[in-house]
Amino acid sequence: MSKNACILGKPTLPERGRVKETTISKKEAPLEETNFKALVKLEGERSYSDRPGVDIVTVLDVSGSMGDDQKLEKLKTAMQFVIRKLSSVDRLSVVTFANRASRLCALRQITNDSQSDIEKIVKGLVANGGTNITAGLQIALQVLNDRRLSEGRVGAIMLMSDGVQNDGGDARNVAVGNVPVHTFGFGKDYDSAVLNGIANNSNGGTFSIADVDNLSVAFAQCLAGLLTVVVQDLKVTIKPLTVKVGTETIAHKIQNVFAGNYPQTKDEATGSVTVSFGDLYVKEIRKIIVELILPAVEKRVATRSFQVSIQYSVGGRLIAGSPKTVSVTRSGTATEQEPEELVLEDKRLETTRMMKEARDLADGDKLDDAKEKLVDTQSMLEDVEVEEEPNQQTLDVLKTQVQTLKKFMRSPQVYKTLGRAFALACETSHNRQRFASLGEDENLRLFTTPRMDAYLEQAKAFDEDPEKPIPSADDDVKEEIEKDPIGPIASSLSFYLQTAIEALQAMQEILNASS
Structure with missing residues (x-):
């Protein structure tokens, strides 16, 4: 275990054991040339004591429409939840926009005094003017870009709006770089296409639909992720392998890599593909489907087909994991079914993909065709059979999402008011494999983490009584340690055990090759 394995009595992870890798695929494939699929699964491991500090810039809409239905007052309440959850390692800045944008609070370290000061700023907000989202986003980016201390820290923007931008140009044209921008739309008149586009321009950002009467819930679950970043700049490289079978050279080839809309780069020389995931939260999962072409072989043989390598940053230091090789036995009697999770x-x-096609049809005023596409999607999902409980839960959520979108397409007006935003939020959440709030329906919780589930309940209680104290992020950590005191230690032991097993397997392959 690393020299910092226990700080202040809080167990933590070795730097090389922060992401759990699993590959799921059939163990056998036919002798003839065949297409082969594998699922690469990555999960952020639990760590308590050494989370990076978070620099959050909140970008708040204070245009005239925010004065309707007490939306601004409800936004102030939700912001108080965010402010009170942060700890001394975190910093917060407040930017507002109407016709113009203003930085009301520099990026301040969280202390009792600064929390009180920032709350006063938020409570003093008033609604007036137009909606210049572009200006608000640009100032937020400037706040993060001007940081003197940024290495090893998590930077993020949380942007909230209830209206249509009518000043400053299209905010989707603002280059946001690698900063995740999480956008929230609430009310009936916000521009879902713009908010979704802003989130999509960033790496890891999400677009959420926030319930006006319970804004704290949407903000809290986004915050839960930012406060549990376990690694940064996560990159995964899938490399096809060329191996010798007797006197013959067998070259495997990657046909496709599916990992949502995260950036991919291909090395033409090696045929490898690298996916850049950005930050990964504790217990958050990323899945990659790899499609390969396995060349024909003449007889039964076990061959190494591809290699998975990961790297990430911890505290500004680049960590490279040991490459892991995936083998497939080629057999003339291969009849194995695809694994359920794959x-x-x-x-x-x-x-x-089908939900996006339905949205495109609806946006083109072909609502009947869009609904028919969703009927086809429902039929496809009804044919899926799963036995494991987590898989059944995922399948149920998929069915509910499709059914909900179909309901929101019952008329052009309902689609314009509710359906388009719902479809876009679903797409972004799926493409990022990251939770996004889809409104008040709690049956639509996909990609959540344990901390998000905890903050959901805390936010509900806070909205009922904002004067009641809430636990800080440090308090949340203490509670998690009490519930699972050996979690990180178990993760560490599992990591070292897996490393030892892989070393023995590599030695066995060398002995087999020399015999």
């Missing part, structure tokens, strides 16, 4: 992930991607 099949379900394939169907999730297909569902995302």
Whole structure:
């Protein structure tokens, strides 16, 4: 275990054991040339004591429409939840926009005094003027870009709006770089296409639909992720392998890599593909489907087909994991079925694609065709059979999402008011494999983490009584340690055990090759 394995009595992870890698695929494939699928699964491991400090810039809409239905007052309440959850390692800035944008609070370290000061600023907000989202976003980016201390810290923007931008140009044209921008739309008149576009321009950002009467819930679950970043700049490289079988050289080839809309780069020389995921939260999962072409072989043989390598940053230091090799036995009697989790992930991607096609049809005033596409999607999902409980939960959420979008397409007006935003939020959430609030329906919780689930309940209680104290992020950590005191230690032991097993397997392959 690393020299910092226990700080202030809080167990933590070794730097190389922060992401759990699993590959799921069939163990055998036919002798003839064949297409082969594998699922690469990555999960952020639990760590308590050494989370990076978070620099959050909140960008708040204070245009005239925010004065309607007490939206601004409800936004102030939700912001108080965010302010009170942060700890001394975190910093917060407040930017507002109407016709113009203003930085009301520099990026301040959280102390008792600064929390009180920032709350006073938020409570003093008034609604007036137009909606210049572009200006607000530009100032927020400037706040983060001007940081003197940024290495090893998590930077993020949380942008909230209830209206249509009518000043300053299209905010989707603002280059946001690698900063995740999480956008929230609430009310009936916000521009979902713009808010979704802003989030999509960033790496890891999400677009959420926030319930006006319970804004704290949407903000809290986004915050739960930012406060549990376990690694940064996560990159995964899938490399096809060329191996010798007797006197013959066998070259495997990657046909496709499916990982949502995260950036991909291909090395033409090696045929490898690298996916850049950005930040990963504790217990958050990323799945990659790899499609390969396995060349024909003449007889039964076990061959190494591809290699998975990961790297990430911890505290500004680049950490490279040991490459892991995936082998497949080629057999003339291969009849194995695809693993359940791989099949379900394939169907999730297909569902995302079909929902997007339905949205495109609806946006083109072809609502009947869009609904027919969703009927086809429902039929496809009904044919999926799963036995494991987590997979059943995912399948149920997929079915509910499709049914909800179909309901929101019952008329052009309902689609314009509710359907388009719902479809866009679903797409972004699926493409990022990251939770996004889809409104008040709690049956639509996909990609959540344990901390998000905890903050959901805390936010509900806070909205009922904002004067009641809430636990800080440090308090949340203490509670998690009490519930699972050996969680990180178990993760560490698992990491070292897996490393030892892989070393023994590599030695066995060397002995087999020399015999």
